[in-house]
Amino acid sequence: MTEESFGPHIGKAYTYRELPIGASSIGVHEDVIKTGSWRTFKPAFRSKTPPCSEACPAGVDVRGFVSLMKSGLFEEAYQLYVEENPFPGVCGRVCFHPCEGSCNRKDFDEPVGINSLERFLADFAAGTRENGTKSGSKVAVIGSGPGGLTCSYHLRRLGHHVTVFEASDLIGGLLRTGIPSYRLPPDIVETEVRRIRELGVEFVTNHRVTKENWSTLKAFDAILLAHGAWDRPSLPFASGAISEGSVINGLDLLRAVKRGEPIPLGPRVVVMGGGNTAVDAARASLRLGASVTMVYRRSREEMPAFRGEVEDAMDEGVSITFMTSPVGLENRESALRIRCLKNRLGSADKSGRPIPVPVEGSDFYVDADTVVLAIGEIPDLSFLPQEVSVSQQLVRVGELGSTSVQGVFACGDLIDQPRSVAHAIGSGKKAAVAIDCYLRGKSREGLLERLEIGEKGSVSFKRYASSLPMSDSRKVVHFEDLNPSYFPYKRRFLRPKRPGPGQNDFAEIYGNLPREAALGEAHRCFSCGFCYQCDNCYLLCPDGSVLAEEGGSMNTVNYDYCKGCGICANECPVGIISMEKEE
Numbered sequence: 001m002t003e004e005s006f007g008p009h010i011g012k013a014y015t016y017r018e019l020p021i022g023a024s025s026i027g028v029h030e031d032v033i034k035t036g037s038w039r040t041f042k043p044a045f046r047s048k049t050p051p052c053s054e055a056c057p058a059g060v061d062v063r064g065f066v067s068l069m070k071s072g073l074f075e076e077a078y079q080l081y082v083e084e085n086p087f088p089g090v091c092g093r094v095c096f097h098p099c100e101g102s103c104n105r106k107d108f109d110e111p112v113g114i115n116s117l118e119r120f121l122a123d124f125a126a127g128t129r130e131n132g133t134k135s136g137s138k139v140a141v142i143g144s145g146p147g148g149l150t151c152s153y154h155l156r157r158l159g160h161h162v163t164v165f166e167a168s169d170l171i172g173g174l175l176r177t178g179i180p181s182y183r184l185p186p187d188i189v190e191t192e193v194r195r196i197r198e199l200g201v202e203f204v205t206n207h208r209v210t211k212e213n214w215s216t217l218k219a220f221d222a223i224l225l226a227h228g229a230w231d232r233p234s235l236p237f238a239s240g241a242i243s244e245g246s247v248i249n250g251l252d253l254l255r256a257v258k259r260g261e262p263i264p265l266g267p268r269v270v271v272m273g274g275g276n277t278a279v280d281a282a283r284a285s286l287r288l289g290a291s292v293t294m295v296y297r298r299s300r301e302e303m304p305a306f307r308g309e310v311e312d313a314m315d316e317g318v319s320i321t322f323m324t325s326p327v328g329l330e331n332r333e334s335a336l337r338i339r340c341l342k343n344r345l346g347s348a349d350k351s352g353r354p355i356p357v358p359v360e361g362s363d364f365y366v367d368a369d370t371v372v373l374a375i376g377e378i379p380d381l382s383f384l385p386q387e388v389s390v391s392q393q394l395v396r397v398g399e400l401g402s403t404s405v406q407g408v409f410a411c412g413d414l415i416d417q418p419r420s421v422a423h424a425i426g427s428g429k430k431a432a433v434a435i436d437c438y439l440r441g442k443s444r445e446g447l448l449e450r451l452e453i454g455e456k457g458s459v460s461f462k463r464y465a466s467s468l469p470m471s472d473s474r475k476v477v478h479f480e481d482l483n484p485s486y487f488p489y490k491r492r493f494l495r496p497k498r499p500g501p502g503q504n505d506f507a508e509i510y511g512n513l514p515r516e517a518a519l520g521e522a523h524r525c526f527s528c529g530f531c532y533q534c535d536n537c538y539l540l541c542p543d544g545s546v547l548a549e550e551g552g553s554m555n556t557v558n559y560d561y562c563k564g565c566g567i568c569a570n571e572c573p574v575g576i577i578s579m580e581k582e583e
Contacts, residue, residue: 035543039564041579043537045554048473048529048576052114054454055102057422058085059429059461062099062114063530069117069522078125081118083462085425086153086196087146087175089188092119093510094179095422096306104528107479110492113513113521119495120518122188134200135159137439140220142209145173146421147412148226149196150428151435154461156199158436163220164201167208173228175421177255178277180284181506183309186258211383222407222435225388225395226428229379229413236272236375237327246336247329250281250374257284257506265290266369270338272326273374274303275419279310281372282318287501293366294320297343297356312509316500321366325358329371338366379414391416399448401431402438409435429461436464477529481575486534490524493517531555531576537568 052062061080068077081088092115103111137160141148144166152162170176172189197203209217209227217223232249245264250273256263269285271278274296282292294313296303299322303310314320321340328339342362345354378393389396389404394416401409411427413419433451437444451459454476463470496511513521531554538548538555545562549555554576557568569577 034560036545036558036560036562039559039562040582041564041566042559042562042582043557043564043566043568044578044580045531045556045576046473046578047531047554048475048477049454050528050530051102051104051454051476051478052099052112052528054456054458054476055098056453057098057418057420057426057458058091058095059426059453059458060084060099061460061462063525063527065121066112066114066117066522066525067527067530067532069121069518070525072519074121074125078121081121084429084460086150087192087421087425088118089122089192090146090175090184091422091425092116092122093184093188093508094175096308096420098422104477104479104482104526105524108484108487108526109489112525113492113494116493116495116513117518117521120513122192123512124515124518134161135439137161137221138163138219139222139224139435139439140165140217141224141226143167143173143225143227143412144171144193144203145226145228145412145424146175147228147424147428147431148173148224149193150425151224151226151411151432152201153196153199154429154432155435156196156201158432158465160436160439162201164203165207165209166203166205167227169205171203171205177258178251178280180254180257180280182283182287182501182509183280185508209383214383214385221439222409224401224431224435225384225403225408225410225414226412226431227379227414229377229419231378231380233373233375233377235329235373237329246369247371247373250277250372251377253281253372254284257288263288264370266335267291268335268367268369269293269372270295270336270366270368270370271372271374273376274298274305275374275376276305276309277377278372278374279305279313279318281374283309283313283316283501284506285370285372286313286316286318287503287505289503290370292318293368294318295324295326295338295340295366296320296322297325298345298353299323302353323356325356326366327358332367336368336371338368338371340364340366377413381414398434399430400434400437400444401427402434407438409438426458430459433459433461433464472529475578477575482526482528483571483573483575486536486573487526490520492524493521527574529575531574534573536571536573537577540567540571542567 050063065077065081097115099114100111105111139155139160139162141152141164144164152164155162171193175189265285265288267290269290269292271282271294282294285292323343324340325343326338326340330337341358343356343358346357349355381390387405395403395410395414397403397410397415401411403410409431411431412424417423451463453460495513498509538546543561543563545558546568547556547558566579569579
């Protein structure tokens with residue numbers, strides 16, 4: 001198959017969108033008769049929100065940084081990226097990239113490799129940052145995970161003094177001790193934490209906040225709760241006496257691996273769970289020499305773990321038993337025997353996923369030397385004042401992270417949102433906005449609407465910090481709004497991948513794109529909703545009513561002569577022109 005023929009639309013003739021009926025004139029001199037008065041529809045030129053940016057929980061200006069990369073402006077692209085998110089190196093490796101799932105190009109051939117471009121920026125751009133200014137306000141941040149660090153970063157840029165209290169001796173939370181090195185090498189986290197430290201953020205390690213020392217935080221003007229969910233869940237079923245060390249918590253396993261501590265795994269490991277911690281624990285156990293089976297109660301389609309990670313785990317040799325619930329555990333001849341039941345899927349729960357229902361009489365047994373429990377961790381809320389409202393073991397917050405206690409805010413895995421690095425970053429940014437408003441006595445009325453990118457909840461910090469009006473319409477550009485006839489099919493550039501792991505091989509699996517490949521991938525972007533001055537509208541307007549604006553952001557229309565035929569809208573590759581009914 002040639003590159004030119006690649007794509008799902010091979011042999012398909014595109015049908016132009018139906019145009020509104022407009023008036024036309026023949027043989028009338030436009031300078032004499034203003035034919036625009038015959039119009040019933042008019043073209044409106046405005047930038048719109050691309051679906052990639054709307055889908056990014058961290059609120060990154062995806063279209064913006066990729067457009068700069070097209071021109072080889074990598075430093076500028078990096079600076080635009082970190083206006084919103086201080087972790088391009090982290091997100092370029094561990095983000096589940098919902099931006100790519102929403103990319104319009106996926107309906108043409110393949111989505112743009114945005115995640116690869118993030119990583120390229122982090123690894124190849126020097127990444128200088130501005131020095132933080134100073135203000136008289138002091139903020140305490142409890143926890144140094146992605147949410148707490150993101151909030152600290154943005155607050156420092158706004159001029160506030162920030163002190164981060166971390167219970168461990170390592171900064172980074174889950175990034176530092178909960179994600180294996182083959183996905184996220186420690187030096188990447190250290191580099192991006194160092195840049196936050198250089199802004200003037202203060203870190204206090206080996207300091208666990210408790211009920212006894214909570215009162216010391218009164219010296220701060222605001223407090224952010226960002227200590228994540230680390231408490232170990234109990235076995236989901238009653239069990240008899242189990243040999244010590246034969247059942248391990250998933251995060252404890254991953255923490256030991258990252259610290260290089262010895263882990264007494266047996267030759268057969270069973271991992272209970274289907275989330276990212278479960279998959280990471282399974283792949284880590286495989287690298288430690290074990291034969292690994294995962295037991296998950298739903299189907300593969302319902303697994304909360306990232307699809308690519310599940311595929312990589314299975315490629316490496318992890319076996320997954322789906323539609324299965326473990327219901328009992330007992331010692332049997334120096335090993336463990338797990339009693340399981342097969343499931344059927346019932347009605348949906350509040351998340352929309354079907355509830356697994358065990359099938360009586362479907363018992364079977366799985367033997368293991370070690371069981372890894374990865375069925376969801378819960379946050380420690382025991383030290384919080386009673387006035388902090390909680391629900392279902394989570395802190396209740398308002399739309400930007402404010403709690404029921406004035407001056408106390410929360411983000412990340414403490415609140416009711418998906419548990420991912422990108423969502424933690426996004427919630428940390430929202431909390432920074434809320435804290436800044438609180439410290440400065442600014443009203444938040446109408447603020448979220450001004451900052452939101454599209455309709456999925458992510459916000460623009462740049463828009464807040466600069467008080468800029470919304471430049472893009474909140475209308476999201478979809479594939480049907482584009483004219484794909486102007487784009488050639490082009491295969492996606494893939495990052496190089498190392499072969500399967502060996503014993504104790506925790507080296508990073510995926511490499512980086514070479515420079516030319518990164519440029520080529522950036523050029524695959526459609527620039528949805530943003531005028532790049534192709535001048536189709538100017539060249540194809542039959543009335544000459546489109547005016548080419550040299551050096552401007554987009555062309556304009558002389559409505560005295562525009563009859564509203566809609567050709568400009570139909571021929572716009574990027575969907576910035578909408579035909580609106582004339583009032």
